[in-house]
Amino acid sequence: MKKCVTLLLAAVLAVGSAFSSQAGSAFKKEVPLTLHMDINNRQTPIYDGYTSYIMGNRASEKDTFTVTKNSDTLNLDDVTLSYYLVTYDGGTEKNLECRVYGLKEGEHYPVVRPETFSRESEKGDVYDSLERCYVVEFSKDDERKEYYFTMAPETDMAAYRNIHLGKWEKDVKGWRYQYQGEYLTSWAKINDKWYLFGMDGYMLTGWQDSMGALYYLNPSDGVMMTNCTIDGRRLDGSGAYRE
Incomplete structure (x- = not known):
């Protein structure tokens, strides 16, 4: 600032x-x-x-x-x-x-x-x-x-971050999620699964750098992976890989 x-x-x-x-x-x-x-x-x-x-x-x-x-x-x-x-x-x-x-x-x-x-x-x-x-x-x-x-x-925010009432939309560029008239950007928990959206609203996949850590979004459905090893990198329970 x-x-x-x-x-x-x-x-x-x-x-x-x-x-x-x-x-x-x-x-x-x-x-x-x-x-x-x-x-x-x-x-x-x-x-x-x-x-x-x-x-x-x-x-x-x-x-x-x-x-x-x-x-x-x-x-x-x-x-x-x-x-x-x-x-x-x-x-x-x-x-x-x-x-x-x-x-x-x-x-x-x-x-x-x-x-x-x-x-x-x-x-x-x-x-x-x-x-x-x-x-x-x-x-x-x-x-x-x-x-x-x-x-x-x-400690109470988890109850408010799980989004249910939106809808998925697909076009030639990929998948977006519309919630209350707007397309989500950044991180979103949708029906108990975490996704990451770009500033243009499209779902991201693969390795993504976000707020100081690396995350892996499943290429098949965009869901954030946790507690597993991908490309030799161990992801923790939050989904983050930190060197």
Whole structure:
């Protein structure tokens, strides 16, 4: 991260009640980029603290994401990443926790800042999904794009990472998996089996380098292999080969 400036900004607003279902908070102009969770999980409605429920993700303190740009004209150096903590116990407060100026494709960013997680954990509030949510916002000039998260302990995340209700699709390029209107990217556990998808949404096979380790995805069906030896390399129970 090029630069991270910690700020604190509180704005209290009265909250009405309404319900909407959409993937993220919509602005008139959105930054043309996409956030990719490094490990996918089932989406869930999250109250934005103001008027709507937004489709977002559960995440733990260990979850990270990458970004890709959707337009060749976008320079990620010009994009600002802002971390917000939104609480709505009574009035709504939207606290700006940190800003990162300039992004990079391939870099793994935390869903929630470690400093925020540590502070909120000491208060015992970090997992209070009924009173708070966490927001990642990308901005450039008058363009904005937001993603919403609710926190859960890493020990509980296995229950949310097993995806069932999507569908496989095949074309001339290969296999993709569509879930809630979007094609999965990165790691995904589908019906108890792990798969790895490229940023274009297509299933990967063979040896793949991911987040500092080598993994082997069965060429016949894409399933990650574990507890076996392939090409003289021993894969552990997590599927990783580490020299």
